[in-house]
């Protein structure tokens with residue numbers, strides 16, 4: 001860092017904004033909500049045998065949006081039966097090129113109705129509309145397109161092997177990317193000839209239920225996709241049901257329970273769990289670019305991201321200048337109405353998650369780290385948390401070890417590349433990592449040594465359906481996306497096992 005560049009870094013002080021943003025709310029008129037949503041079983045919406053319903057809300061306002069069915073074990077059983085029947089009678093023997101047609105239809109429908117889906121995603125989950133519009137929905141459609149393309153080419157994906165489907169997949173997804181996770185789960189399962197029972201998270205069921213309507217309109221044969229709403233107990237019932245495979249994305253805690261439950265049952269399993277990714281900035285990194293990557297790494301989707309860059313490791317010589325720049329950048333983040341097109345940081349997904357963030361932040365202060373938050377006015381109702389930085393973090397602090405899953409960045413320093421690797425890998429997790437440096441050779445050196453499923457270089461939080469994603473250690477096992485994402489849904493006979 002040259003002296004001129006150092007001087008050019010303005011001091012941190014509270015400054016009045018030179019000009020503000022006028023509100024630019026996206027209209028909710030495009031979304032038509034039902035009062036009540038039943039379970040999607042065998043191609044239609046049905047009342048739950050459990051007789052139970054729950055209310056789903058908008059986390060930015062705490063206003064109720066709709067009533068949603070809570071599937072009990074009997075309901076889950078009926079959904080699995082429908083999936084089994086559809087698998088045996090039609091789907092498994094349908095030529096891949098025919099299965100692909102349905103997936104292409106779903107993909108095109110998602111593109112056509114993208115705005116409706118994006119608005120609903122932001123209403124039910126609290127994420128900024130610019131993210132649901134520009135990231136979640138385009139990527140969800142891209143996953144269906146991508147896997148539609150594989151459906152009739154499976155023998156080329158695995159030369160010399162005979163790929164065949166597994167059967168019925170039970171798929172349990174979280175609330176941070178509801179539509180995207182539904183696409184990640186359903187697209188490869190259907191492309192490979194399996195049928196599915198999907199359980200969305202209890203706080204964000206609505207886009208999955210809208211997807212059910214798209215699946216109906218695409219005339220996907222009844223029972224190929226079933227959607228059962230409910231909370232952990234519904235998920236547990238699905239794990240215990242007669243499904244042939246379980247695919248789970250969520251907390252490491254629940255991942256461990258699921259693994260114990262199905263051990264010895266012969267069911268196949270993939271787990272995509274938590275993370276505590278290191279985002280590593282070397283002294284030769286392009287700092288302004290790195291700042292954007294750091295901000296994107298932890299404040300994207302309020303930090304509710306399993307691969308969030310929640311541990312920033314900064315090489316000592318650039319620590320002061322980087323922190324100054326980062327604090328200044330934080331002051332420009334707009335926190336508030338998720339439906340406003342200018343919003344950068346939306347609502348925390350639920351009260352429970354907000355309490356978890358607050359508890360971990362309190363532990364950071366109590367353990368002696370220094371907290372920084374920009375000034376910003378938070379809405380009165382709903383669940384909100386300011387973008388937060390912690391400096392003076394040591395590796396033993398809870399905020400350096402535990403997944404906060406919120407807009408909270410823990411900052412540590414390092415001197416040598418070896419120390420950066422050591423610290424980055426000093427975590428029970430291993431989902432992702434980021435490296436910021438001008439040197440290509442250093443990127444490769446680091447990528448070889450980082451125990452993480454994805455290593456981003458001079459970027460962060462980039463996704464593509466053709467690229468496999470998944471973890472090491474307590475971040476889970478199995479890959480989603482890419483050719484690798486087909487494997488968990490296939491039996492591969494012949495060739496080496």
Ligand code: NAI
Pocket residue numbers: 172173174175176199200201202230231232233234235236237239249250251252254255257258272273274275305306353356403404405
């Ligand atoms: P969770 O793991 O409890 O929920 C994820 C999904 O699993 C939901 O659909 C839920 O209904 C279901 N589920 C819950 N208990 C289950 C059980 N016993 N059997 C089967 N399914 C079950 O996550 P939660 O409680 O919403 O969040 C807690 C923490 O987990 C977060 O603070 C965050 O740190 C982490 N998390 C990580 C995610 C990731 O993508 N890696 C996603 C969601 C949460």
Ligand code: MG
Pocket residue numbers: 232251254
């Ligand atoms: Mg839980």
